[in-house]
Amino acid sequence: MAEDFLHQIRVTTANPDHAICMEIHNKVLITLEELCVMIFGKMLHELGMPAPNRPIHDALNREFERERQYDRNTLSQSVQNKIPLLHLQQKTAYDTIMKSVNDGNGEFFFLDAPGGTGKTFLISLILDTIRAQSQIVPGSSIIWDSCYIIRLERGRTVHSALKLPLNLQTLDQPTCNITFVV
Ligand SMILES: Nc1ncnc2c1ncn2[C@@H]1O[C@H](COP(=O)(O)OP(=O)(O)OP(=O)(O)O)[C@@H](O)[C@H]1O
Structure with missing residues (x-):
């Protein structure tokens, strides 16, 4: 380097x-x-x-x-183009999650579906929608699988974002250590 x-x-x-x-x-x-x-x-x-x-x-x-560096107009256009493409289950998840985001509920969602069924597509669209609303999504694209990072823009592992221990299986009472810096 x-x-x-x-x-x-x-x-x-x-x-x-x-x-x-x-x-x-x-x-x-x-x-x-x-x-x-x-x-x-x-x-x-x-x-x-x-x-x-x-x-x-x-x-x-x-x-x-x-x-802060996203072009909101480009994102908005992309979001408008992609929403009609969502299949029924994606649309249900999209509407549910976006309602939670817009209502500021601070909920957790677990997205589980077979490979190739559109999870990445959906998550990317949700993140783009939030960014297009000019909201900052720090710590966005948080995922379990580190190999997946390369597929999701600005992806981070859940272990990194939530500071989870890597040896979850061997701990009796695993805890995470989240610190907020304002
Ligand atoms: N509603 C949709 N309209 C058009 N293309 C879609 C849609 N949903 C998914 N795709 C496309 O289908 C392919 C597979 O989708 P995606 O990568 O999101 O699946 P995945 O569930 O994340 O897969 P994996 O679990 O294997 O990572 C991608 O090329 C994606 O762009």
């Missing part, structure tokens, strides 16, 4: 002699930390690694910033 950053700097500064420096080390640490926050919900220092040189809240605020 450091070599990649070095290459970028050499190209952008047109200086092929530029060497690895503290700035590049720091950039690597920042990038690694963002991945760790996304996947494990932990900062580097919590994993026994050196912390990058920046205010600690930067990594967490970045997620909120990303949420």
